[in-house]
Amino acid sequence: MVLDLRSKEGQYHVDAGGAHEDDWPDPVAATTTGEDNWFAVICGTGWGPVTVRVQLLNQRPETAPSTADPWEMVVERDIVAGGPHMQLIEIMTPQPFHTIEAGPGRFRARIHTAHRAQAFQAGDLSEPVEHHWLQFWPADAPAEPSVLKGPDTFAQNY
DSSP: OOOEEEEEETTTEEEEEEEOOSOOOOBBBEEEETTEEEEEESSOOEEEEEEEEEEEOSSSOOHHHOOSSSEEEEEEEEESSSOOOOEEETTTTTTTOOOOOOOOOEEEEEEEEOOOHHHHHHHOOOOOOOOEEEEEEEOSOOOOEEEEOOOOOOOOHH
């Protein structure tokens, strides 16, 4: 699924249900922040559209990001779904949200980003400049967040 989500206050959320105990935990490599059941993706786009591709996989991707990939930053983190789906949420926007039919359980998320610095410099946008690719797959055990590629220019100046 490919969406143009509206970034508001430089973020959008992936939510797997349940309460948020901390509204803004320390960010991971200036790319995500969150808890076990939700995370925010930090955007260079303050207010405007971000193109987001979402892919649900049966297993970890076979290839790791390389320097030849167009992605400037790639991070991974866990998310635990208590119910049948997760939702992509444009904050400060009434429903409907975008649903990811993943099922309950622990998932690993790989977040790819490109053009965050350009989007930040552009200010409020009416057309997408920034691009993200979110991949999710089942995970057997908890793992710490990790940076696979980066930091990008936006993260270096966050």
